Amino acid sequence: MYNEKMIGLGSKRSVIRELFEYGKKRAAEVGADKVYDYSLGNPSVPAPACVNKTIKQILDSRPSVAVHGYTSAQGDLSTRKAIAEYTNERFGCRVTADDFYMTCGAAASLTITLNALHEEGDEIVAIAPFFPEYRVFSEAAGYKLVVSRPIDGTLQPDPKDLSRIITPHTKAVILNSPNNPSGVVYTEESVKAVCALLQKKSAEFGRPIFIICDEPYREIVYDGVSVPYLPNYYDDVVVCYSFSKSLSLPGERIGYVMVNPKCKDARLLYAAVCGAGRALGYVCAPSLMQAVIEKVVRAETDVAAYKKNRDLLQGGLEEIGYTCVKPDGAFYLFVKSLEPDAGAFSDRAKEYGLLLVPGDDFCAPGYVRLAYCVSHEMIERSMPAFRALFESYRAR
Ligand code: PLP
Numbered sequence: 490m491y492n493e494k495m496i497g498l499g500s501k502r503s504v505i506r507e508l509f510e511y512g513k514k515r516a517a518e519v520g521a522d523k524v525y526d527y528s529l530g531n532p533s534v535p536a537p538a539c540v541n542k543t544i545k546q547i548l549d550s551r552p553s554v555a556v557h558g559y560t561s562a563q564g565d566l567s568t569r570k571a572i573a574e575y576t577n578e579r580f581g582c583r584v585t586a587d588d589f590y591m592t593c594g595a596a597a598s599l600t601i602t603l604n605a606l607h608e609e610g611d612e613i614v615a616i617a618p619f620f621p622e623y624r625v626f627s628e629a630a631g632y633k634l635v636v637s638r639p640i641d642g643t644l645q646p647d648p649k650d651l652s653r654i655i656t657p658h659t660k661a662v663i664l665n666s667p668n669n670p671s672g673v674v675y676t677e678e679s680v681k682a683v684c685a686l687l688q689k690k691s692a693e694f695g696r697p698i699f700i701i702c703d704e705p706y707r708e709i710v711y712d713g714v715s716v717p718y719l720p721n722y723y724d725d726v727v728v729c730y731s732f733s734k735s736l737s738l739p740g741e742r743i744g745y746v747m748v749n750p751k752c753k754d755a756r757l758l759y760a761a762v763c764g765a766g767r768a769l770g771y772v773c774a775p776s777l778m779q780a781v782i783e784k785v786v787r788a789e790t791d792v793a794a795y796k797k798n799r800d801l802l803q804g805g806l807e808e809i810g811y812t813c814v815k816p817d818g819a820f821y822l823f824v825k826s827l828e829p830d831a832g833a834f835s836d837r838a839k840e841y842g843l844l845l846v847p848g849d850d851f852c853a854p855g856y857v858r859l860a861y862c863v864s865h866e867m868i869e870r871s872m873p874a875f876r877a878l879f880e881s882y883r884a885r
Contacts, residue, residue: 494629503621505529508835508844515842525871526844527859530669530820532737534795534862537788540736543781551780560779562772563763564591564745568783572745575786580718588750590762591774593742595705596622598729599663601746602701603630604765605758606727611660613701616646618823618853620669620703632660636852644671644814644823644853645679648686655690661699661727662687666716667706667818670851670858672799674710674817677717684723697725697753705731705744708789710818711796724751727758732782734819735790743778795820798861798868805872809879820862823848826855827882837881841874 502510508528516524547556563569569586576584592598603613603626613627616637627634635654640647651662662683666675675683687698702719707730710716719726731744748759766772802822803813812825824845826834831847835857838845848856861868 498625504850505846508846511839512844515839519842522870523842524844525842525867525874527861527863527871528844528846530734530860530862531739532734532790532820532862533798533864534737534791536737537785537790539785539788540738540781543784544777547777547780547784556777556780558776559773560591560776562767564589564774565776565779565783568779569745571783571786576747580721582718582720584720584747584750588748588755588759590746590748590759590766591779592744592746592766592771593774594733594739594744595703595729595731596626597742597769597771597774598731598744598746599623599701599703600626600630600769601762601765601771602727602729603627603632603661604769605761606660606699606701607631608660610658612656612658614651614654614659614662615852616651616662616664618644618668618670618848618851618856619663620665621850623663633658635659637662642814644668644673645675646683648682651683652686652690655686655698657694657696659690659698661701663701663703664719665703665706667704667710668821669706669819670821670846670848670853670856671814671823672816672819672821673814673823674714674716677715680717680719680722684719687723687725691725699725699727699752702726702728704728705734706819708735709792709795709820711792711799712817714817716818720747720749720751724749725753727752727762732778736785736788737790738778741778742775743782744774794865795862798863798865801865801868802859802861805868806875809872809876811875811879814856820860822859822861823853823856824859826857827879829855831855831857838878841878841881843871843874843878 512526569589573584573586613632615623638650691698726749728747733739814823835847845857
């Protein structure tokens with residue numbers, strides 16, 4: 490009687506959510522100070538002060554009906570203009586307001602883009618490890634999701650593996666850098682190799698293979714590492730951006746799709762984005778937030794706080810003997826499980842109060858993800874538990 494697929498999706502919580510709920514229950518039983526919850530990617534740094542200030546200014550100075558009213562379906566022109574100007578300044582490109590479609594965050598940007606690009610029989614390529622919702626979004630839009638293995642150890646995209654799995658059915662490759670769950674930033678060398686391969690394959694198959702650039706973590710990088718801006722390397726790119734992490738606004742649901750004007754038939758693709766937004770009911774992103782973003786588009790988050798957490802966690806774990814993937818960005822640390830089954834490792838970690846997400850759901854068995862967007866003090870307190878967990882494996 491009802492949609493079986495949707496019942497399946499709605500009845501099963503993600504492993505991340507399961508762990509988070511378990512953590513709350515466990516904290517009530519044994520005390521919050523004995524639970525070290527590394528499960529959820531909720532920013533721990535407050536939004537920059539200018540965000541709240543701007544919200545107040547807008548509420549105090551504009552008529553309520555205007556502030557809370559509908560905007561254009563694709564978003565307010567003045568907001569899109571402000572983002573386009575900033576993008577041009579920052580990346581030296583030439584985009585206009587008409588290339589942008591405002592959305593309710595990166596999740597909506599991705600579903601809109603996937604629906605806009607879809608034709609019967611198409612496939613989407615995701616590079617492991619990847620955000621588990623890519624599978625949900627791609628399959629719901631009618632694609633088969635195909636997984637490419639990364640280069641062992643560095644977790645950079647592997648052009649050889651990509652070359653093996655790209656077919657005339659491949660519509661797009663999703664690139665997510667800085668990466669959730671690994672924290673890896675794709676190097677310029679990797680990006681150039683992927684672009685060269687896709688260019689070659691597009692020419693061979695006589696149709697463009699798109700890059701969907703999922704970049705909610707673009708601004709969260711450390712030690713001067715830079716994130717290559719894909720539209721400067723490849724024409725057929727759609728950028729899915731979000732202010733959820735960069736400005737710590739995940740609950741406000743605000744982001745955008747940007748169709749690179751150099752895409753093949755870019756105006757048609759932009760029309761398809763508007764159409765997909767309409768078909769999915771994602772028109773007119775939150776209007777107050779659009780007005781805020783117009784004013785704070787240049788604001789920066791306090792990356793130093795995340796870096797301090799990363800250094801403490803990575804340094805502490807490596808000193809104990811754990812192996813970590815080099816984390817250049819986002820706020821996740823990917824750590825090698827101490828046994829082949831990361832689910833079993835995560836279960837054992839729970840006995841020590843440590844909530845670590847097994848990598849299997851990210852298509853990366855043998856690893857666990859630690860979201861270090863938590864208090865610095867919790868990381869400090871958790872170190873003896875990590876040591877005890879490590880020792881328990883030595884004793885086996
Ligand atoms: N893409 C990745 C890689 C993410 O990690 C997330 C959220 O955690 C999203 C997309 C969705 O972001 P948003 O909250 O802006 O919808």
